[in-house]
Amino acid sequence: MAEQTKIGAAQLRITWDGDVPGLAQHRVSLAAFGQPLAYLLQALRRIATQMVSNAVDAEHPKSGRFANLARQLDIEIVSLEKGSGGFNALVTFAQPPEELPLFGDIPERATIELLDSIDQESKLIPRNTSVRRYLQSLPLGVHKQIYEFHENGYSKKRVEFGDMELAQLPATMPYLVELEGSVVGVGFEPGRSEVRVKAETFTQSLDANDQQVEAALQMRGTRIRVLGVHDEKRARLLRLARARDPRFKATPQAIEEHIFKRWAGVFAQLSKA
Numbered sequence: 001m002a003e004q005t006k007i008g009a010a011q012l013r014i015t016w017d018g019d020v021p022g023l024a025q026h027r028v029s030l031a032a033f034g035q036p037l038a039y040l041l042q043a044l045r046r047i048a049t050q051m052v053s054n055a056v057d058a059e060h061p062k063s064g065r066f067a068n069l070a071r072q073l074d075i076e077i078v079s080l081e082k083g084s085g086g087f088n089a090l091v092t093f094a095q096p097p098e099e100l101p102l103f104g105d106i107p108e109r110a111t112i113e114l115l116d117s118i119d120q121e122s123k124l125i126p127r128n129t130s131v132r133r134y135l136q137s138l139p140l141g142v143h144k145q146i147y148e149f150h151e152n153g154y155s156k157k158r159v160e161f162g163d164m165e166l167a168q169l170p171a172t173m174p175y176l177v178e179l180e181g182s183v184v185g186v187g188f189e190p191g192r193s194e195v196r197v198k199a200e201t202f203t204q205s206l207d208a209n210d211q212q213v214e215a216a217l218q219m220r221g222t223r224i225r226v227l228g229v230h231d232e233k234r235a236r237l238l239r240l241a242r243a244r245d246p247r248f249k250a251t252p253q254a255i256e257e258h259i260f261k262r263w264a265g266v267f268a269q270l271s272k273a
Helices: 030-055 063-070 097-103 106-122 129-137 210-218 252-261 264-272
Strands: 005-018 073-080 085-095 142-151 154-161 175-187 194-198 203-207 224-230 235-242
Touching (some): 030 106, 030 129, 073 106, 106 129, 106 142, 175 203, 175 210, 194 210, 194 224, 194 235, 203 224, 210 235, 252 264
Antiparallel strands (some): 005 085, 005 142, 073 085, 142 154, 175 224, 194 203
16 A cells, blocks of 8 residues: 655644634634534535546546545644634645645645635635535634635735625526427416416426517417526526527627627626726
């Protein structure tokens, strides 16, 4: 069995401040911070795994082994920060020596991405689910957080913020669905303006505008193809066409016609803002 070697350690400093019991005395409570630290390590490992997966072809014979290597990242606490509730740590990576040239910089890269994600999430910008779970798990009494990736005292990346609110995502994100079927009904104002499409095993109702309703009426008795956007409660019609019609191709000419020329006036106004 190959010898395991700690390589490419990244220096990480984390500081929390607030009224969580123990912080005022410059102590870190395992009862308060044990679970958050476990989530932090999990987020770091997932970031590293994704980096390795993106770098290696899924059909590579060692792709699974490389992904498992990324899960060997660890956060080793070296010392507690004097005068604060925080600690100095090393992000370490253990892997067989023969793999060193491939992913030796993973600790540094993953640490930078971790801090970038923490920074974005603290600003209500969804970036990483695992990082968000870590931040949500921190005790309510934490009112200031500092994360610093450094090299022998020289700061390479620093994130600092106070009290925060995290982005609240809907339980189900909107998603696109394409259907083929037949128009079996429409709705008009003053009621609900909609188009009802019968697919093979179900009927879908989609909110539509007046032009879409009129187009659907003209396509009754014809097999059609529709694209709709769905959320938790409703579905909205985006595009309606005959099934036999050629699909839209995103050529440079089509993009010019459907985006830049169509919205030229809007872009002109935005450029003046």
